[in-house]
Structure formats: C-alpha cells, structure tokens
Amino acid sequence: MIRIGLFSKLSQVPVKTLRYYDEIGLLEPAEIDRFTSYRYYSIDQLPRLNRILALKDLGLSLDQIARLLAEKVPAEQLRGMLRLKEVEIQQQMQQEQKKLTRVATRLKQIELEDKMSKYDVVIKEVEPQWIASVRDVIPSYPEQGGLWRELETMLSQNQVKGTGPCFTLYHSDEPKIDAEVCEPLTEGGSLPPHPRVQARELPGTEVAAVIHHGAFTSISEAYEALVKWIETNGYQFNGPCREIYLQLPAKIGDQNDPDTVTEIQFPVVKA
Amino acid sequence: MIRIGLFSKLSQVPVKTLRYYDEIGLLEPAEIDRFTSYRYYSIDQLPRLNRILALKDLGLSLDQIARLLAEKVPAEQLRGMLRLKEVEIQQQMQQEQKKLTRVATRLKQIELEDKMSKYDVVIKEVEPQWIASVRDVIPSYPEQGGLWRELETMLSQNQVKGTGPCFTLYHSDEPKIDAEVCEPLTEGGSLPPHPRVQARELPGTEVAAVIHHGAFTSISEAYEALVKWIETNGYQFNGPCREIYLQLPAKIGDQNDPDTVTEIQFPVVKA
C-alpha cells in the first residue's frame, strides 16, 4: 500500500486528479485510513489507471470510461462506441480544416488592407418561413418601389401583417434583375388568390451573411466582401440572395441615410 | 430600439447568450430601462455582434475578442494573434490525426480478439533523473541478479539510498543482452569512482509505456503488445527500453509471483 504522492509519481498523474477520480468513483484507493482519511493505493491499481488514461486519450469522457470499466461491456458495444468516436473525430477534423481556411482568409485580407475589414461574414442556419411576395423583372435596383407598393396594398386590404423584417430575393443579376419582394407571414399563412401576390414557404437553408451599416448606395462593398469570402472559403452558392431591411419600419426608404442597416444573405452549401 | 427577443431573432443568437454577453461586458445593450431593467438594443449593434461571432468562429476566446474590440488593437498585433491561432489549429489537427490512428488501432485490435486487450499503452513524458548503474552483457534475462548484487553492495557501502523504483535498461536484445541495472538517486548525486558502478544522468524523454501485472515469465506478451502499438501508431524507437520494477522492495525477486507489477517503457519520437 502506497500513499497518494508516490502513486502519483509512479503514474505521472497529479495528486489532485487522483483525488478527483476518487471523488467521481472512477478510481478509488484500495484502502482509506478511517482515522486520518489518508488514501492508500495498491501498485496493482496502476493497470486500471493506465486503462483510464488510454481511453481518455481516445477521447472518451470520464463518464463513459466509468461505465466501460464498471459493467462488463460486451466487445460489440465497445466497437460501436469506437466507431462512433472515429466519425466524430473525422468531423472534428473537417471543422478544424474549415476554421484554418477562415483564419487564413482573414490573415490574407489583413495583410492586404492592413486593417480589419468592415465586414464580418458569419454562417448561420435560417429557418423555413412563410412569405407573401411579388416577383418581377426590374430595370434597376432602386426601381422595386412599385413592387413594394403592390405587396403592401394587397396585404393591408386583407389585413395581414408582416411578422418580421421584409426583404428582397434576387433571382438574377443585372442587367435583367429578377427581384421578388417579400414580407414574412405567420406560419401556414394563406392569402386569397391574386395574380401578382402569392404566399409560399421559403425553405430553410444555411446562409453566409454580412451586415451592411451605412448608406444604401455603398452596399456593393458588402456584396463584394461577402462573395469573396464565400469563394475563398470553399462554399458554393445555393439559391437566390436575400437582402434584408433591418431598420425599423418608420425609417425605410431613404437611399442615402447613413444609418441604414441591411443584411445580405447568400444561401450556401459546403463545397 | 428593440427588445432582446427581437434582437435575438435578427441575430440568431439566443437570448440567454445575449444576456451573458452583456454580463461580461462584451456587448452591452444600447440602453437599459432604469425602472424595468429591460434591455434595449439598437439595430446598428448588429455589426458588432456579427464581428464577435466571426472572431469566435476563428477560435478566439470571448476574452480575447473583448480586448480586440475594446482597445484599438494595431493590425500588427491582430496578425500575430491570427498567425498564432493558425499554428494552434494545425497542431490541433495533428493531434486529432494521431487520435484517429489510435482509435483505429484499438478498433482493429478488438475486431481481431473480440475483447479489450490486457494492455493499455500510454504516452508520457519522463523527467531526466540521476541513477547509479552497472552495465554488462548477460547470457539470459534472469541472470541480472549478479549485477543487482554488485550495485546494492556498492550503494550500501556508501550509504546511498535509492529514491524510487529501480529498473533495468536494455541496450541490446538477445542473444547478447546488454543490460544496465539502475537505481535512481537524488538529483546531482555523485559516487566515489568505481570500476563497475557509475552515476550519471538519464535524459528526459517521451515514452510509450505499458504495465504488466502478472508473473514475470509472461512479460513477453506485454512487450509484444507495446511494440505492436508503437509501430502501428507511427512512433519510432528512440533509445534503450526500460523495465521498471514497481512492486514494493520486500517482494522483489520471485519470477513466478503472479502479483508482480512491472512497467515497460520505450523511448519514442513521433515519426
């Protein structure tokens, strides 16, 4: 029987950790002095500790290890756990690879501009949502006013209210801009038939997004930054881009207001 | 000014998290109602939140992000941080790769034997240590008894005591076994000159180790398992192997005692 300090030295595991393993019942000393509470370990507890370290090293949690060592887990189940772990690690590595690319992108961008970019791209998941929309080809971006008026008129006639910030979907680029102006509705919201305004569900998707804060006239910078990011980080475009008008309803409309806040989202998939 | 729920919806960040960011001073609401304590955010706080998310995504801690956003950190320093992060991630990925190999090794081994092996290999760092030793070529492993007697005699004559479990270094294999029996000393311990017994420092090294618990006569199984592990996990041998006799001094000597506990260590380097 040896004391915790020696056991620690032999096993290269800190005393504190041994006490912790005792506390959670993962490795209890062979004996505890009833009067002094000193822990006494036996040399032949080293194999168990080694097994714990080896399993921990494979990425199992102490909880899992405890269960493995407690019950006699069949080899079958152990195999399952390890295969699961294998997949987990592979995914983890892919994540790391992605992160590495993103760090590299940032770094390159900083070296070029010698400052942090104005735009920060984030990847997020957007939920499916119901919308009412009007779609048409317009000659230039600012000329969607007519579409908005059509949509608003129809909605107010039917006493339907939007449930979030409205946005435009751009189905195609210049010179023939195919724009669809949208207003979110409550789930499953239906509308009476109408030649121009339709309700439909927009599917959920992963998007790359930036927020543009400043006059609308300079929004192209944001698009530029976003597109560049998507391309260098190995994502692929996967649907029409969304331009979300985040400012409070009262303020919408002025193309030159420097306090305009707009979010641009491109649906993407990992390449 | 919008309330926390809407801000949360717009940013896709949970309410709880926003409150947490407020608490740690990372993102404070533009305004807090003095009577109700309601948090009110401004739309144009979204870019800051996005920046936070983007930096977090690069693997920076909230603390680092807070410092980045607080002081105007020069681009220089930011570059430094990112480069550091880059290296960190690469190392992380190497670790993961290693772990993947280890999991695969285990899996293969379980598929072969349909049970968990008796032996668990762990990698650890051993400290440099001073030893007194006698080295000679012996015809067979059990015949190191003479060397041990030489060493013990010399040490007791000089009233030097060992400071830990003694061990044998095997500098070469069968048939000409070049063995060095060792007893650890206190640091910098020196001995009077002696033709057979010398004191020296054993350098620290990384080792792969297993513990054999059972009669000495079956220790070859442990060697087998360890060597196989080292080879399949892509490490390389890097020095003489150590066989450490862990049982309490009183019990040493019986080759057939089934309670013998021995640790085998091979110095290794990552291939």
Place this chain on the structure above:
DNA sequence: ATACAGCCTCCAGTAGATGGAGAGTCAAGG
C-alpha cells in the same frame, strides 16, 4: 380585466480539472 408571451434576476450545473486555505499526519533530526 385577464391571459399570455416576454422579460427580469438569481441560482445551479456542465467537464475535467486546478488552485488555495487551513488543519491534521508522518518521519527524521536534534
């Protein structure tokens, strides 16, 4: 007026330790 959703604060818990305070224990030296 009354739901009911939304918001508040405070407390607890996660995993796997790590660090420290304050007190008891053990072996050796004088």
Place this chain on the structure above:
DNA sequence: CCTTGACTCTCCATCTACTGGAGGCTGTAT
C-alpha cells in the same frame, strides 16, 4: 520529547461559454 518540513486531508472557488429553471415583473392583445 520537540520541532521542522514534507505530505495529506477537506472544503471552497475558479476556469469557459453557456444552459436551464424558479419566481416574479411588464407589455400587449383581446
């Protein structure tokens, strides 16, 4: 026998980045 110093004990706090819940206001819609 006393002291010193190394070990050991328990208990508590801390770390990261949240998450969950209880219990109690607030604001809005009907």
